[in-house]
Amino acid sequence: MSKLTAVAYQECINPNCRAQFDCAQSIFKCPKCGELLDIKYNWDKIAVPKKLSDFAARWSSRNKPLDYSGVWRFREMINFCDDKYKVTIGEGQTVLQQNCGLAEQLGMKPDCLFLQYEGLNPSGSFKDNGMTAAFSHAKMVGAKSSACASTGNTSASVALYAAMCGLKCVVFIGSGRIAFGKLSQAMDYGAHTIQIQGDFDDCMKQVQDVCTELGLYLLNSLNPFRLEGQKTIMYRIIEQMGWEIPDWIIVPGGNLGNSSAFGKAFAELKELGLIKKVPRMAIINAAGANTLTDMVNNKKLTWNGGNVNQAVIDAYYADLTARKYSPHTCASAIEISRPVNLKKCLRALEVTNGIVRAVDDAKICDAKALVGKYGFGCEPASAASVAGLELLLAEGVIGKNERVACVLTGHTLKDPNVTVNYHKEKQGKWSNPPVECPNDLAKIIELIK
């Protein structure tokens, strides 16, 4: 079967190349020009529902694992492999919480703020949405071993799915740059964990070379099949809003896999006539890892029909190298200065009329404490979305009556050190330190009254 007539195929995002490849190949980058690959579909060969609400029927057959999965219950939209290869551990049972208290705190109309809590996934972060798809592809191509570079959440998710599938697993992490909760998961799920003396960008380079050398299956967000699974976060937001579209999606920006996936999700839904409007997307960097913000807002880098100005990117990265620059933020999950999915993200910004901002660590930690105070909790990188919302409300870019969904990417217990330090060392305005007290009933009662 020629690639063009297959149900799904891989295609290079470079408009001057557009080479196509079978989904049975694990190549991850275009062998002809080195660009990123997309998964494309011949939609006329797929039984896509006539309207998004038709997916709701699957709630009545939740005893079937694929219908229970918050990813695979939308499987017509990620139709690249047979059901027999699909791997699921119940990912995507996540909650869109309308948080009136936090909305009011931020000066918004109370019913306008929604928090999409991806920390409820089996490994505690949004990564499981992507891994269920990528490991299904790994099984489809008969992979025996898997590898990833990680700031933490990816390693936890890869290790969990690899253990479940019986695949060997190697994770590369930067020395001293990983939150304890995440490192503990990789070790517990049996991954071969290699700490490289360097940062995430160093790990990313090494893992690509190692995968090529040893034929390991690569599970970074470079892997286009992962991004297919991550599209479903947007379907679930729409689903939980009663099949309505919010005005804004706000997402933290690290390696830019989520923002790329979200843009693709909306472009496809629009193309299929399943949505009428596309929400605007705001991507929030940490100030200490603000490559995207700098490139988009200052260097004016755009998608430009796929003809991205490579010279701007090359000069930017050459400067980072010359300065021996290493990104630094307490939001370790987005501590990345050479985002792998940069070009796909630029495309997503065009699709969503999106914008980019950066927020500093103090703002991130205050926002994180606020999310906790109003009854949810998240890891620091997740709170960048809420800190970004605060900034965009102050700028008047987002109106207080607009409906906003902030994606909280990881569980609050992923990085307890940041939380404990914030409160115990009174680092911010929402610090809530424990009170020391003698072992004496009267004194205890006095303190509580």
Ligand SMILES: [Zn+2]
């Ligand atoms: Zn190409």
